[in-house]
Amino acid sequence: MLAAIAIFGSVIALAYRPVRITPFTILISLIAAGIGGRHQKLAAVALVISVLTGGGIVAPVLSGLWHGALTFGLTGAAGTMAKSRKPAA
Numbered sequence: 001m002l003a004a005i006a007i008f009g010s011v012i013a014l015a016y017r018p019v020r021i022t023p024f025t026i027l028i029s030l031i032a033a034g035i036g037g038r039h040q041k042l043a044a045v046a047l048v049i050s051v052l053t054g055g056g057i058v059a060p061v062l063s064g065l066w067h068g069a070l071t072f073g074l075t076g077a078a079g080t081m082a083k084s085r086k087p088a089a
Helices: 002-015 018-035 037-054 058-081
Strands: none
Touching: 002 018, 002 037, 018 037
């Protein structure tokens, strides 16, 4: 249950106040991993998700991919619309 709360908090932190929410999600996932039990793998996944989303790893990668795709699309559109420099044969 704690691991699920930590994952949910990490997802919420991506969109709403990540600096304030992420430390709590990391703490909750560490507590869930410490308690262990039969959901120990889920707690480990929650910790990884909390660190990756809150540590600023996911957002810059997605931002870079988005801006790269946008630039590639714009230059491709400009190349398609422009006339060729080669003289007509």
